[in-house]
Amino acid sequence: MRLIEASSLPFDEIRERFQWNVPPRYNIGVDICDRHADVGERTAIHVENARGVERSFTFADLRRLSDRFANALAGLGIRRGDRVGIILPQRIETAVAHIAVYKLGAVALPLSVLFGSDALAFRLADSGARALVTDAGRRDLIESIRPGLDDLQHVVPCDGEAGGFWDLIGAASDTFTPADTGADDPALLIYTSGTTGPPKGALNAHRCLLGNLPGFELSHNFFPRDDDLMWTPADWAWTGGLLDALVPALRYGVPVLGYDGGKFDPERAFALISKYRVRNGFIPPTALKLMMQVPDAAARYPVSMRSIMSAGEQVGAEVVHWAREALGVTVNEMWGQTEFNYLVGNCSAVMEVRPGSMGKPYPGHAVGVIDDAGDPVGDGEVGELAPRRGDPVMFLGYWGREEATREKFTGDWFRTGDLGYRDSDGYYWFMGRKDDVISSAGHRVGPGEIEDCLLKHPAIRQAAVVGTPDALRGQRIKAFIVLAPGHTGSDALVEDIRHSVRTRLAAHEYPREIEFIDALPMTTTGKVRRIELREREIARRRGDG
Numbered sequence: 058m059r060l061i062e063a064s065s066l067p068f069d070e071i072r073e074r075f076q077w078n079v080p081p082r083y084n085i086g087v088d089i090c091d092r093h094a095d096v097g098e099r100t101a102i103h104v105e106n107a108r109g110v111e112r113s114f115t116f117a118d119l120r121r122l123s124d125r126f127a128n129a130l131a132g133l134g135i136r137r138g139d140r141v142g143i144i145l146p147q148r149i150e151t152a153v154a155h156i157a158v159y160k161l162g163a164v165a166l167p168l169s170v171l172f173g174s175d176a177l178a179f180r181l182a183d184s185g186a187r188a189l190v191t192d193a194g195r196r197d198l199i200e201s202i203r204p205g206l207d208d209l210q211h212v213v214p215c216d217g218e219a220g221g222f223w224d225l226i227g228a229a230s231d232t233f234t235p236a237d238t239g240a241d242d243p244a245l246l247i248y249t250s251g252t253t254g255p256p257k258g259a260l261n262a263h264r265c266l267l268g269n270l271p272g273f274e275l276s277h278n279f280f281p282r283d284d285d286l287m288w289t290p291a292d293w294a295w296t297g298g299l300l301d302a303l304v305p306a307l308r309y310g311v312p313v314l315g316y317d318g319g320k321f322d323p324e325r326a327f328a329l330i331s332k333y334r335v336r337n338g339f340i341p342p343t344a345l346k347l348m349m350q351v352p353d354a355a356a357r358y359p360v361s362m363r364s365i366m367s368a369g370e371q372v373g374a375e376v377v378h379w380a381r382e383a384l385g386v387t388v389n390e391m392w393g394q395t396e397f398n399y400l401v402g403n404c405s406a407v408m409e410v411r412p413g414s415m416g417k418p419y420p421g422h423a424v425g426v427i428d429d430a431g432d433p434v435g436d437g438e439v440g441e442l443a444p445r446r447g448d449p450v451m452f453l454g455y456w457g458r459e460e461a462t463r464e465k466f467t468g469d470w471f472r473t474g475d476l477g478y479r480d481s482d483g484y485y486w487f488m489g490r491k492d493d494v495i496s497s498a499g500h501r502v503g504p505g506e507i508e509d510c511l512l513k514h515p516a517i518r519q520a521a522v523v524g525t526p527d528a529l530r531g532q533r534i535k536a537f538i539v540l541a542p543g544h545t546g547s548d549a550l551v552e553d554i555r556h557s558v559r560t561r562l563a564a565h566e567y568p569r570e571i572e573f574i575d576a577l578p579m580t581t582t583g584k585v586r587r588i589e590l591r592e593r594e595i596a597r598r599r600g601d602g
Contacts, residue, residue: 060075060271060274060275060279060420061274061279061280061281064279064406064407066407067407067408068275068404068407068408068417069417069483071275071407071420072417072418072419072420075271075420075421076421077267077421077449079240079264079267079268079449080240081239081240082237082238082239082240083238083239083240083263083264083267084159084160084162084235084236084237084238084263085159085244085245085263085266085304086123086155086156086157086158086159086160086235087159087160087235088266088308089156089266089304089307089308090116090119090120090123090156090307091120091235092310093116093307093310094115094116094117094119094120095117096116096310098115098117099115099116099117099310100113100114100115100116100312101114101115101116101118101119101152101307101312101313102114102119102149102152102307102312102313102314102315103312103313103314103315103333104147104148104149104314104315104316104317105314105315105316105317105318105329106148106316106317106318107317107318107319112149114149116307116310119152119153119156119307121231122149122153122157122226123153123156123157123160124157124160124230124231124232124233125225125226125227125229125230125231125233126153126154126157126222126225126226126229127157127158127160127161127233127235128229128230128232128233129157129225129226129228129229130157130158130161130163130188131161132225132229133188133210133211134187134210134211135161135163135187135188135211136162136163137161137162137163137236138162138163138164138243139163139164139187139188140163140164140166140184140185140186140187140246141154141158141163141164141165141166141186141187141188141189141190142166142167142168142180142181142184142186142188142189142190142191143155143158143165143166143167143168143189143190143191143294144168144169144170144172144177144189144190144191144192144195144199144294145170145190145191145192145215145293146170146192146292146293146317147292147293147298147315147316147317148192148215148315148317149315150190150215150222151293151315152293152303152307152313152315154190154222155167155299155304159238159244159263160233160235160236161235161236162235162236162238162242164243164244164245164246164260165244165245165246166180166181166184166186166246167245167247167293167294167295167299168180168181168294169292169294169295170195170292170294171292173198174198174201174202176256177198177199177202178202178205178206179256180248180256180258181202181206181209182205182206182207182208183248183256183258183456183457184246184258184456185208186206186208186209187208187209187210187211188209188210188211188212188213189209189211189212189213190213190215190222191212191213191214191215192214192215192216193214193215193216193218196212196214199212213225238263239263240262240263240264240267240449241262241263241264241453242262242263243260243261243262243263243453244261244262244263244265245260245261245265245299246258246259246260246261246456247259247261247294247295247296247299247395249395257455257456257458257461258455258456258457259395259396259452259455259456260452260453260454260455260456261452261453262452262453264449264450265300265398265449265450265452266300266304266305266308267449267450268398268399268421268448268449268450268451269300269301269305269398269399269450270305270308271399271419271420271421271422272391272393272398272399272400272402272419272422273301273305273366273399275389275402275403275404275406275407275419275420276364276366276389276391276399276402276403276404276419277337277363277364277366277389278363278364278389278404278405278406279404279406280305280306280309280311280337280364281306281309281310281311282336282363284334284336285306285309285311285336285337285363286311286312286313286314286333286334286335286336286337287302287303287306287311287312287313287314287335287336287337287338287339288302288313288314288316288329288330288333288335288337288338289301289302289303289338289339289340290316290321290326290340290341290344291339291341291583293315296393296394296395296398297339297341297368297369298339300398300399301339301366301368301391301398301399302338302339303315306337311337314329314333314335316329321344321347321583323344323347323348323350323351323354324351324354326340326344326348327348327351327354327357327358327360328358330358330360330362331358331359331360334361335360335362336361336362336363336364337362337363337364337365338362338364338365338366339365339366339367339368340365340366340367341367341368341369341370341583342367342368342369342370342371342372342373342376343369343370343519343579343583343584343585344583345365345367345372345376345379345380345388346376346512346518346519349376349379349383350518350541354383355383355384360384360385362384362385362386363386364386364389365380365384365386365388365389366388366389366390366391366402367388367389367390367391368390368391368392368393368402369583369584370505370583370584370585371390371413371487371503371505371506371508371509372388372390372412372413373412373413373505373506373508373509373512374412374413374509375509375512375513376388376509376512377410377412378412387405387410388410389402389403389404389405389410389416390402390403390410390414390415390416391403391415391416392415392416392442392475392485392487393450394473394475395452396451396452396465396471396473397444397448397450397451397452397471397473398450399419399422399450400418400419400422400424400444400450401415401416401417401418401419401422401424401442401485402415402416402417402419403415403416403417404416411484413486413505413506413509414480414484414485414486415477415484415485415486415487416484416485417483417484417485418485421448421449422444422448422450423444423445423448424442424443424444424445424485425442425443425444425445425470426438426439426440426441426442426443426477426478426479426485427440427441427443427467427470427472428440428441429441430467431443431467431468431470434478436478436479436480436481437478437479437480437481438478439476439477439478439488440476440477440478441472441473441474441475441476441491442473442475442476442477442485442487443467443470443471443472443473444470444471444473445469445470445471446466446469446470446471447469451471474490474491474492475487475489475490475491476488476489476490476491476494476503487503487505488503488505489503489504489505490587492588493523493587494524495522495523495524495532495534496524496531496532497524497527497530497531497532497533497534497565502524502534502565502566504521504522504523504587506562506566507520507522507534507536507558507562507566507568508520508521508522508536510557510558510561510562510566511536511538511554511557511558511568513557513561514553514554514557515541515544516540516541516544516550516553516554517538517539517540517541517554518539518540518541518542519538519539519577520536520537520538520539521536521537521577521585521587521590522534522535522536522537522568522587523535523537523587523590523591523594524591525570525591525594525595525598526595526598533569533570534566534567534568534569534570535568535569535570535571535572535594536554536568536570536571536572537572537574537577537590538554538571538572538573538574539573539574539575539576539577540573546573551571554568554571555567555568555569555571577590578590
């Protein structure tokens, strides 16, 4: 059953009727490119850079370029199963490189353009990458770490250098026969952000795209529709940018907008959405909160969006209400992980969206809430959110870390480290990471709800909440706050913020400590690094002692 054909059914009935259809032989590159290449001059990708230079490419262009680059990689000695690093922003070369690697049967290793030398050196060495595709701006950085990368044989630059990406494509043949890959063969190696230890490479099979599709279709209110066009500010190196936007949109023959403009700019985001008539977006909560700060954006930048999916942090009621008023769209929050993506979410077209809730398990996915022993807990009880083994979207394992992979499972349950609960109507609610949840005076408090409440205060632009050691309560709630322009920290403001939370939430949830800071520490995926804030606080207290 195609989900778009079930758009008149209630969400729960769609779940009941759904059945997986994963073929034994499957290749992502063929599915997202070649199947559309003979359908007229169908646009696949629009790209624009910071200088305003625009280009568009059809699916026929993608097939020709990716076949040539697959031949070029094969000529360099890249074979099935070899890892190929890709360090590029949202450019045509990024998409071409991914498709070529998949067609070749090699394994794509997407790497963020924000990574520094240590982060890149670790991932390239740990993965044993044999080739790397990058741009001129990163050549010196790569050369500085290359002496420690024994497996890295080829660095392919993309900015017109002799012997680089476009020279290789120009000299290669148009004729390429894609590898006959199985659905369970490895296709993609994405490293976790490493907020709680060394990064681990999550190895995903070709089937992972098929496992993403039910959630993708529903989170965009029955994707695709006529005139759909996808955009995300998320780096195409991450699950959110790659598997939640670029790859599934291409799979359905829907054009994607790529913008290579550096750091996220909320005003530019509105301009792009308006200029290209973006209809669908994966926009992380942090980006949405920054867009909320743009004055009169809806009046200055007319938009016609049809769907927004958001994930990575709790979206919160304030963002949902703003998007409805400013963009005319109900944000569909989604929950998943690099290892298991697109598991739980919303679809405002066929279900009530309850602001603050992650939604319900998408069709085909079984998700439980379990205790420390791995036993399911009752509705309303907080436990660890855990998908069940055997799901097509489930990763193959951590690269080179079999023991770490085994430790993530209790029976058939995969331990995500995320805490939450299911209510009596089947909606799932996120409480935070296991190490993010604050235990204060017998109360278990998730930071997301407090942060959402703090954002309602007109003086606050961004906020992060952590638990700090407290002899009486076990932990006390501390808020780190970035003030909105025109506001200055003061004792009076601190008390006003406390009063706001105390009255909006509960007495045990207001921040007993507030610190004003210039910027919150973020991961390269745009998540707040609460662990860094906790470590900073512990170090400060030790210094005081």
